[in-house]
Amino acid sequence: MSFQRKDLLGLGSLTSEEIAFILKAAEPFKEISGREIKKVPALRGKTVVNLFFEPSTRTRTSFELAAKRLSADVVNMSPSSSSVAKGETLLDTARNIESMKADMIVIRHSSAGAAEILARQVRLSVINAGDGWHEHPTQALLDLMTIQENKGHVRDLRVAIVGDIAHSRVARSNMHALTKMGAKVRVAGPPTMMPPYLHRFGVEVYYHLDEALADVDVIIVLRLQLERQGSSLFPSIREYARLYGLTAARVKRAARDVLIMHPGPVNRGIEIAHDVADSEAAVILDQVSNGVAVRMGLMYLLAQRRES
Amino acid sequence: MENDRKTLITGGHVVDPGRWNGMADVLIEGRTIVAVKPNLRTTIHASTLSRTINATGLIVCPGFVDVHVHFREPGFEYKETIATGSAAAVAGGFTSVCCMPNTQPVNDSRSVTEFILAQAAAARKARVFPIGAITRGSHGQALAEIGELYDAGCVAISDDGLPVMNSQVMRRAMEYASAFHLPIVDHCEECHLSHGGSMNEGVVSTQLGIPGIPNAAEEIMVARNIALAELTGARLHVPHVSTSGSVRMIREAKSREVPVTAEACPHHFSLTEEAVRSFHTHAKMNPPLRTDEDVQAVKEGLRDHTIDVVATDHAPHAPQEKQLEFDAAPFGIIGLETALPLTLNLVEEGMLTLEQAIAKLTSAPAHAFRLPHGTLAPGTEADVTLFDPAATWVVDPAQFHSLSRNTPFNGWTMKGLVVTTLVGGQEVYHATPARRDL
Structure with missing residues (x-):
């Protein structure tokens, strides 16, 4: 088994073997970040371009650290808006980067499919760091790593994903990742935040959080995008927090050793109560650490493939 | 002079919806359809025709x-x-x-x-x-x-x-x-x-x-x-x-x-x-x-x-x-x-x-849309399309006459090829032989 793809665009198209392989490859990189000298020469002489069309601090920083700890040269590009407004198409931007002999593009974009469209047109490797509501594969990989680390396995675990499923690339990538790895996945949120045909993902849909949380081993809380207020997806932040906010009382419905996760940034007091976010069960900061390791592992695999 | 130009489309299968569906010849005089009848060719002196279009194997329709x-x-x-x-x-x-x-x-x-x-x-x-x-x-x-x-x-x-x-x-x-x-x-x-x-x-x-x-x-x-x-x-x-x-x-x-x-x-x-x-x-x-x-x-x-x-x-x-x-x-x-x-x-x-x-x-x-077209009725403008229903061709957007190329059918094999198009009795399109051979 190996990972032979040029790009990582999403988890929907990966096999469970490929996902397991990436996680395994990422494992040794965890240790590097704990060293006094946090650097290995794996990507020395390689150039990684972080092409972020959407503002992001933590994901971009995580990719940047990952690349730097592999000794790659990293360039951050943050074109302020999508290609339409700025007058240069996404493809032209990417071809320019390719002409500068970069080896890898990490792209975040507000349009679903942007990473895939790009990957078709360039020879260098493309990593999707989030495309619209479509996928955010490295987030789901780091979530898997965090679950595996804490639970020892993913298979047969009951996992609840709570929040705005319809508009969440984290939810889509996690539904793919978790079901492929054998978890039993529930999604919970108001019906306005559930896209149609969710059962095709092999997940169960709940509209009442208390029901969804019964005996679950893992809770993944999604960030409520506050700017969606007024879009008639939910009446008010107050009501959302009351019905779908994860409180200590609600956590009691889950398994005793439940793991609480959140992709960040956290809206404390809205989708997750302050004390829950800081509780023993919460592994939100472990997720962040694992993010760097997963991204190092992934870049290492993609670079290796290019050399062979 | 042009008004007297006679064109005969002969040997084709005429489909004029609701009016005719079968072998027939189409006689055009100037800009106008004059007759759609079988074997018109035998009743008209070739010398009076300025043009004959052989439609053998083709569908002839409005x-x-x-x-x-x-x-x-x-x-x-x-x-x-x-x-x-x-x-x-x-x-x-x-x-x-x-x-x-x-x-x-x-x-x-x-x-x-x-x-x-x-x-x-x-x-x-x-x-x-x-x-x-x-x-x-x-x-x-x-x-x-x-x-x-x-x-x-x-x-x-x-x-x-x-x-x-x-x-x-x-x-x-x-x-x-x-x-x-x-x-x-x-x-x-x-x-x-x-x-x-x-x-x-x-x-x-x-x-x-x-x-x-x-x-x-x-x-x-x-x-x-x-x-x-x-x-x-x-x-x-x-x-x-x-x-x-x-x-x-x-x-x-x-x-x-x-x-x-x-x-x-x-x-x-x-x-x-x-x-x-x-x-x-x-x-x-x-x-x-x-x-x-x-x-x-x-x-x-x-x-x-x-x-x-x-x-x-x-x-x-x-x-x-x-x-x-x-x-x-x-x-x-x-x-x-x-x-x-x-x-x-x-x-x-x-x-x-x-x-x-x-x-x-x-x-x-x-x-x-109440347009006086879409028919081969005698007296109407001679807008006629001839197509080969059996010819197959592969869509190549580069060959399109349109200025644009945005089709989802690129590379599809199509059956049915337009061969000749007449508007008001005048030929406005004829498929190039290269295209017909595809």
């Missing part, structure tokens, strides 16, 4: 009529001009096309209508019939000067991709237009419901994370427009029917003799939302590609005459526009040069007879 094209001129000549659009039309067998008013400026005035007619006359290819705007600037508020548009030559009114959302404005437009017997073409889309959507709302949109446009966005407006047509007695034409619910409501309305006609586009009966996977923008159009169930319903609607017309919604866009991200790319595909074989697929599948399929491209659209 030139096709497309009631829904976008020729982009004035304003967007980089996508298509009236000259290139009408060249694409005749290459696809279309001799009459009705062009939508969403140009820049919008065709809401006599001067734009006359400009379009002048450009079409200069192009000397297909007949171009302008469709005027319903409201000024297609803003959906004040009525355009519909009487003047009619005088200037508009054959229908529509605000095209901008549905008239205000039902009172639509009611008044229908009432007003009925004085001129003008069909009202309303793109049926409830814009609040479809807001932000780029594809059908369903399994694929959920998987791809692309904002969806539900069937209900179309159906709500089909229902409203049927109710208003019933209220006003105006002639409603429903363009590009894409959902099973729309088919059902139009069928029901027709059963009560509400004055409604409907059209389907080849892409809506040839493709489903599955074509959007991998984010190909050539599968992005509005209304969007729907599910297999909807495709079957549209075909059934064509079969039982709920849907009268096949129209292309030929919508050219430049490569740099279609190369954008999926949500940023414009809606629409070109269709004039692929419509015939895609429609003939319905014959192959047994959904339509050949005569029915040709009627959807000729007599039915002409009837819906």
Whole structure:
């Protein structure tokens, strides 16, 4: 088994073997970040371009650290808006980067499919760091790593994903990742935040959080995008927090050793109560650490493939 | 002298829907059809003919009529001009096309209508019939000067991709237009419901994370427009029917003799939302590609005459526009040069007879828009299309006569090839031998 793809665009198209392989490859990189000298020469002489069309601090920083700890040269590009407004198409931007002999593009974009469209047109490797509501594969990989680390396995675990499923690339990538790895996945949120045909993902849909949380081993809380207020997806932040906010009382419905996760940034007091976010069960900061390791592992695999 | 020119189309299988279906010769004198009869060749002295067209193995039928094209001129000549659009039309067998008013400026005035007619006359290819705007600037508020548009030559009114959302404005437009017997073409889309959507709302949109446009966005407006047509007695034409619910409501309305006609586009009966996977923008159009169930319903609607017309919604866009991200790319595909074989697929599948399929491209659209074309009746203008129903060819967008290349059918093997197109007795298109050999 190996990972032979040029790009990582999403988890929907990966096999469970490929996902397991990436996680395994990422494992040794965890240790590097704990060293006094946090650097290995794996990507020395390689150039990684972080092409972020959407503002992001933590994901971009995580990719940047990952690349730097592999000794790659990293360039951050943050074109302020999508290609339409700025007058240069996404493809032209990417071809320019390719002409500068970069080896890898990490792209975040507000349009679903942007990473895939790009990957078709360039020879260098493309990593999707989030495309619209479509996928955010490295987030789901780091979530898997965090679950595996804490639970020892993913298979047969009951996992609840709570929040705005319809508009969440984290939810889509996690539904793919978790079901492929054998978890039993529930999604919970108001019906306005559930896209149609969710059962095709092999997940169960709940509209009442208390029901969804019964005996679950893992809770993944999604960030409520506050700017969606007024879009008639939910009446008010107050009501959302009351019905779908994860409180200590609600956590009691889950398994005793439940793991609480959140992709960040956290809206404390809205989708997750302050004390829950800081509780023993919460592994939100472990997720962040694992993010760097997963991204190092992934870049290492993609670079290796290019050399062979 | 030209008026005396006699052309005989001989040896072909003539399909003149409702009038003739069998071997016959077609005699044209000057610009006009004179006779459609078997063995005319034997009764006419060869010396009196200025031209004989051998149609052996070919179908000879009225030139096709497309009631829904976008020729982009004035304003967007980089996508298509009236000259290139009408060249694409005749290459696809279309001799009459009705062009939508969403140009820049919008065709809401006599001067734009006359400009379009002048450009079409200069192009000397297909007949171009302008469709005027319903409201000024297609803003959906004040009525355009519909009487003047009619005088200037508009054959229908529509605000095209901008549905008239205000039902009172639509009611008044229908009432007003009925004085001129003008069909009202309303793109049926409830814009609040479809807001932000780029594809059908369903399994694929959920998987791809692309904002969806539900069937209900179309159906709500089909229902409203049927109710208003019933209220006003105006002639409603429903363009590009894409959902099973729309088919059902139009069928029901027709059963009560509400004055409604409907059209389907080849892409809506040839493709489903599955074509959007991998984010190909050539599968992005509005209304969007729907599910297999909807495709079957549209075909059934064509079969039982709920849907009268096949129209292309030929919508050219430049490569740099279609190369954008999926949500940023414009809606629409070109269709004039692929419509015939895609429609003939319905014959192959047994959904339509050949005569029915040709009627959807000729007599039915002409009837819906009250155009004196789409027939080979003696005395009418000699607009004739000859096609080889058995010839296969592979779609190569580089070969298109259209200025644009945005087709989802690139690389498809098509069966049915237009060989010769006549408008007013004049040959305006003849397939190159290279093409015929494909």
